[in-house]
Amino acid sequence: MTIIKLDKNLANQIAAWEVIEKPFSVVKELVENSIDANANNIKVEIVNGWIDEIIITDNWTGIEKSDLEVIAEKYSTSKIKNLEDLYKVMTFGFRWEAMASISSVSKMQIISKTKNSESWHLLNILWWEKEKIKEFMNFLENEIETKPNLFLFRDDEPKATIEDINNIEKILSGKLPESFIEFQMKFGGGTFAFAEIFSVCEKSDSYVLNYENIFEKDFFPVSDDQCGGVYCFKKNNGKFEDKIYYLDLSNLEVIVEETEFNFIQIFMKLAFNK
Numbered sequence: 001m002t003i004i005k006l007d008k009n010l011a012n013q014i015a016a017w018e019v020i021e022k023p024f025s026v027v028k029e030l031v032e033n034s035i036d037a038n039a040n041n042i043k044v045e046i047v048n049g050w051i052d053e054i055i056i057t058d059n060w061t062g063i064e065k066s067d068l069e070v071i072a073e074k075y076s077t078s079k080i081k082n083l084e085d086l087y088k089v090m091t092f093g094f095r096w097e098a099m100a101s102i103s104s105v106s107k108m109q110i111i112s113k114t115k116n117s118e119s120w121h122l123l124n125i126l127w128w129e130k131e132k133i134k135e136f137m138n139f140l141e142n143e144i145e146t147k148p149n150l151f152l153f154r155d156d157e158p159k160a161t162i163e164d165i166n167n168i169e170k171i172l173s174g175k176l177p178e179s180f181i182e183f184q185m186k187f188g189g190g191t192f193a194f195a196e197i198f199s200v201c202e203k204s205d206s207y208v209l210n211y212e213n214i215f216e217k218d219f220f221p222v223s224d225d226q227c228g229g230v231y232c233f234k235k236n237n238g239k240f241e242d243k244i245y246y247l248d249l250s251n252l253e254v255i256v257e258e259t260e261f262n263f264i265q266i267f268m269k270l271a272f273n274k
Contacts, residue, residue, distance in 0.1 A: 003067040003077065020101045023050040029102065032092035034058040062114035071099060071110065133179050136264045137186055143193075143272075150193040158203045160184035168200040171209070172220060174235040176200075177242035179263045180222070195270035197223050216247055216254055222263065223270055231259075231266055 020026060027044055034042045037060035047053035063071060102108060113120045144151045165181055189199025189206040198208035198221050214221050219232040220240050228250030233240035244266045248255040261269065268274040 002064075003070055020098070020105055023054060026054050026102055026106075027056070029098035030054075030056040033099075034060055036091040037061060062117070063110070063112040064114055065117070068110060068112065129178070132264065133182055136179075136268075137182065140187065140192075144187075151191070153191065154187075157188040157190040157199070157206075158201045159186065159188040160199065160201045164201045167202075168208070172235075172240075173238065174220070175239045176220070177233060177240055177263055179242055180233070180240075183263070183267075192267070193271040194273070195223055195267060196226075197267070214247075214249060216249075216256075219245065219247060222266070225270075231270075233263075 020029070023046075027046075031042055031044065034056065037058070039058035039060035041059040043055075043057040045053070045055040045057075047055070111120055144154060160181075162185075165176065165184065169175055183197075184200050188201060189197045189204050189208075191197075196206065198211065199206040200208060202209075208221055211221060211224075214224060214230045216232070218235040219230075220235070222231045222233060222244065224230045228248065230247045230249060232245050232247055234243065234245050235241075242262045244259045244261045244263065246257045246259055248257070259266070
């Protein structure tokens with residue numbers, strides 16, 4: 001199975017604007033997907049009366065890791081490639097609208113393994129979070145372009161690579177938040193208006209591991225306030241949560257305060273006072 005994204009014209013011709021209105025619709029669509037994939041052992045679990053979780057487990061052929069990246073995008077399908085294929089469809093679904101609709105109203109997690117793959121592949125889909133990250137990235141890119149005086153020396157700041165991310169996560173034994181990873185790969189660290197953001201790139205003057213004196217167990221420094229305080233992520237079960245903690249390091253005893261901000265929110269507050 002190879003998933004492709006249909007071109008815009010074909011997508012418009014077959015669009016049905018699938019909407020998920022009830023939890024039952026989620027079960028129906030996912031079970032039909034399993035049947036379409038020739039699964040003959042399908043298990044449905046409902047946790048806490050539809051409120052907490054709906055879990056569908058089957059024994060179909062699985063999804064390749066490369067296909068997971070597009071599986072929840074509208075009109076990404078393995079069933080058809082052109083309009084003529086519509087007349088040959090023998091499956092319940094073929095538009096792949098349902099997966100996109102489900103992911104837009106839920107926290108969706110897909111765990112899959114193909115016959116030839118050595119390990120399980122995991123995909124977490126938080127559609128609205130990705131939209132917020134994208135909106136923030138576009139905003140900051142526009143600010144840098146239209147207000148260059150607030151973003152001096154950005155051209156000299158190295159952007160993080162996948163290797164930089166992997167190295168820092170290995171050293172700290174924790175997965176960094178998606179918003180912070182995307183930020184580092186697009187912009188790097190350094191000065192942004194009135195904020196100084198630590199970098200995960202070793203070539204940067206703002207490389208986070210150069211500031212060992214501000215590290216505390218299970219905390220990852222994001223920015224400091226130049227007054228003895230540091231804004232950090234906190235590690236929980238091997239993952240740094242996208243929630244900001246303020247560590248006051250000005251006294252012998254470190255004081256930890258939980259804030260109401262995530263990374264994007266604290267950046268906007270520090271850089272633009274928004």
